Amino acid sequence: MASVKKFQVTFDCAQPERVALFWCQVLGYVVPSPPDPQGAWAACVDPAGVGPRLFFQRVPEGKTVKNRLHLDVRTATGLVGEERVKVLEAECARLIALGATRVRLLPADGEDEACLVMQDVEGNEFCLD
Template structure:
């Protein structure tokens, strides 16, 4: 049996190129040159090759329910308390300016650190963690 060492994250969406550009900004990824512009899909990749490739494919139906899986964008790793919250809030403001939606903030409660729930430009949920 072989061991899988890489994954690709695939998004169903209405506007693949627009959503890919958004996630490139979020992750610091780049859009590689596709062999032919298709409009039916778009890709963004980690320029270092360390992170997963993200693939965006056009589908006819809109988003109908809450995601069962979501991305945690790890901007506050290793930070705690007010310092962590400040970094999360700054990133939230940056992403809102790009078209994301701030859903709510979960504040540290003594057991868990703060995180911020958001939606991308097509309503896919993700968290700033």
Template structure:
């Protein structure tokens, strides 16, 4: 019998809260409640040492189904292509022009949030079209 495990996806970034809030908007995720004993995240942050303040942030699927996204501050910037990326599934079940229209509409919404469109990969007979994008710190993801 297989065991289903929960997992989180961790992003290295310069500004954890800013990137987390971007992904909340992309995915419909929410910021979880602050740790027990704190009324707000600001109160929690003030309780941390100056070196730890703003060092991480997280967001969660409000339905509890999707993975938790965790964002941790790192000193170095992104220098190469991601080894792992998210596919944001906005065109599932759609093909051809209908799929392209859905992808383009979502692309426009995300560009308004600060994402960058990299390129359109058109359907090739095996794979359907998708749009390669970057989040607000340059991490690649696909609208699929």
């Protein structure tokens, strides 16, 4: 059996520091010291050391297609129905104020509960779940 490995999630982006600061605010993460002086990359980490490190690297090309991988931000775990949607909408409003974009609400369908599809400050999709 393979042992569990630590991992980081890497984002290609145009403005690493801007995207890192956005995700710090979304997740309650912090920027590790010392920050990158060149601006070619930035990172944010879970201050409790539990969640994965997020790494943001500058690339010359812009985003052109839908992400093949996305983060699910677990906002309404265990909630259902209108109570769940209310919590998702409140978090959506908070993230829009930070620069996120709301894409669409995926309503409950009998198999899955509702979730909200959003984009970060550079258009990377993520879900409020």
